[in-house]
Amino acid sequence: MRGAGATKVIQEGASWYECDQYLRETVMTEAKEAGEMPVYVPPFDAKEIWDGHATMVDEIVAQMGVGQKPDAIICSVGGGGLFCGIIQGLEKAGLGDVPVLAVETKGAHSLALSLEKGTLSTLPGITSIATTLGARTVAPQAFLYGQRPSVTSVVLTDEDAIEGCVRFADDERIMVEAACGKRSIKDKVPQQMMSGDVEEVIIWPTIMGAWGDGLFQSDHDFDMISELENEAGLHKLMEVDIAKAKEDGDTNAEENFYYSMYGPSHPDVVRTYLDSGILVSLIETKKAEMLGPPSESHLFRDPCYAYVLLGACAMSLGCTLPLDYLNTLKKVYTEGGLMPGALKQMHKALYGPDGFINGVPYDFQSKCLLETAMAKGHQNQTSAGSSQSLNVLGPGGFFNTGMGDSSSSAIIKELREQHSQPDSCGGCGVKTQLSGEALMQCAKCKSRKYCSRECQKKHWKVHKKICDPALG
Numbered sequence: 487m488r489g490a491g492a493t494k495v496i497q498e499g500a501s502w503y504e505c506d507q508y509l510r511e512t513v514m515t516e517a518k519e520a521g522e523m524p525v526y527v528p529p530f531d532a533k534e535i536w537d538g539h540a541t542m543v544d545e546i547v548a549q550m551g552v553g554q555k556p557d558a559i560i561c562s563v564g565g566g567g568l569f570c571g572i573i574q575g576l577e578k579a580g581l582g583d584v585p586v587l588a589v590e591t592k593g594a595h596s597l598a599l600s601l602e603k604g605t606l607s608t609l610p611g612i613t614s615i616a617t618t619l620g621a622r623t624v625a626p627q628a629f630l631y632g633q634r635p636s637v638t639s640v641v642l643t644d645e646d647a648i649e650g651c652v653r654f655a656d657d658e659r660i661m662v663e664a665a666c667g668k669r670s671i672k673d674k675v676p677q678q679m680m681s682g683d684v685e686e687v688i689i690w691p692t693i694m695g696a697w698g699d700g701l702f703q704s705d706h707d708f709d710m711i712s713e714l715e716n717e718a719g720l721h722k723l724m725e726v727d728i729a730k731a732k733e734d735g736d737t738n739a740e741e742n743f744y745y746s747m748y749g750p751s752h753p754d755v756v757r758t759y760l761d762s763g764i765l766v767s768l769i770e771t772k773k774a775e776m777l778g779p780p781s782e783s784h785l786f787r788d789p790c791y792a793y794v795l796l797g798a799c800a801m802s803l804g805c806t807l808p809l810d811y812l813n814t815l816k817k818v819y820t821e822g823g824l825m826p827g828a829l830k831q832m833h834k835a836l837y838g839p840d841g842f843i844n845g846v847p848y849d850f851q852s853k854c855l856l857e858t859a860m861a862k863g864h865q866n867q868t869s870a871g872s873s874q875s876l877n878v879l880g881p882g883g884f885f886n887t888g889m890g891d892s893s894s895s896a897i898i899k900e901l902r903e904q905h906s907q908p909d910s911c912g913g914c915g916v917k918t919q920l921s922g923e924a925l926m927q928c929a930k931c932k933s934r935k936y937c938s939r940e941c942q943k944k945h946w947k948v949h950k951k952i953c954d955p956a957l958g
């Protein structure tokens with residue numbers, strides 16, 4: 487949340503219910519008394535929230551194509567916001583008969599409880615581990631929708647949810663919390679709901695969104711940054727420093743120590759840490775991944791994008807970037823699928839005017855989620871009544887910016903070949919000339935070999951994109 491621009495994060499209560507209560511009764515009251523104007527954004531019980539969720543059905547319909555419809559839709563229910571949106575969206579698309587499974591965990595099963603009692607009912611407390619999902623009372627509209635014949639209420643155990651998280655981490659290398667765990671629940675789905683051969687039924691975790699097309703403006707970027715932070719050992723460093731501060735009597739250590747590769751908190755600590763050699767080795771790792779053989783995981787995490795995003799983070803912190811890294815960034819920043827705004831920002835940082843100066847913190851001028859929200863709020867004052875969506879789904883949907891990827895890039899391919907077969911002719915691949923003599927090398931960069939003038943000439947069209955005068 488801090489990474490996305492929140493300046494203050496307060497943790498309170500054992501579950502969402504207590505947290506919400508604290509927000510409304512304490513935080514908002516205090517803010518009012520201090521002359522501020524608190525704004526409450528309801529997480530599930532509001533039409534605007536349902537309207538937003540309903541657009542997921544539009545996307546499903548668009549992706550499946552005309553005449554197709556889903557066998558069933560499965561969604562997790564906390565307060566019922568997503569569930570209401572899905573029912574609404576289905577209705578609007580004329581798909582009101584599509585079966586919907588409303589899934590809860592035991593101990594947070596407020597919808598199931600209400601349906602069982604036949605009246606809107608409140609759980610005495612949240613005993614499920616899915617605490618962020620735990621609304622003790624479901625939205626009244628969700629209770630109404632829940633009674634439709636097309637809806638089946640399913641209650642899973644916490645163990646099912648954990649199993650789903652573990653499997654999702656195993657499949658996608660992404661950890662999600664229990665509240666949005668993808669649960670394999672084939673055996674829980676009533677058979678009559680499924681048509682054809684459904685191998686497995688899965689629940690996707692939360693939607694990936696974007697609030698702009700620049701750097702640091704999407705869940706995609708922040709998820710990737712979080713992975714980079716983890717690889718850099720930043721999360722470990724933070725734990726150690728928090729423990730130390732606690733020993734020294736800092737009761738607010740969790741609040742006070744937050745290290746991010748991108749963000750306003752403690753940039754000096756993070757920069758010093760990265761500049762101690764961590765950045766250089768992380769660059770090498772990311773380069774090896776970018777130039778290694780394409781793998782299945784690249785579908786979700788373009789290695790070229792990660793390589794470029796690492797550079798953007800390091801620039802924002804004012805780290806010292808190796809010159810050959812900056813050179814390579816210039817060649818590849820267009821290849822990883824950056825969105826249009828991000829491409830412009832990176833171009834300016836690399837080529838100027840007023841570009842990145844090595845060792846000086848660079849401002850990419852990306853508006854964070856909060857700033858974007860406030861700017862839109864301001865616009866809304868002039869066009870009263872019109873609502874604008876803020877957290878839009880990135881064009882690529884899950885795990886992707888939708889802007890293509892490096893797997894089909896000629897530049898990456900040439901860099902990869904040069905990297906993996908440094909002793910072969912760039913034109914034809916032979917390792918020695920017919921005469922047995924060593925291969926010639928490109929006079930300019932001295933890092934590409936050729937068996938003959940013809941091969942070099944033929945290959946120049948590709949090679950010139952990455953050929954730089956040799957350093958030193």
Ligand SMILES: [Zn+2]
Pocket residue numbers: 911912913914915916936937938941
């Ligand atoms: Zn050749």
Ligand SMILES: [Zn+2]
Pocket residue numbers: 928929930931932933934949952953954
């Ligand atoms: Zn060359």
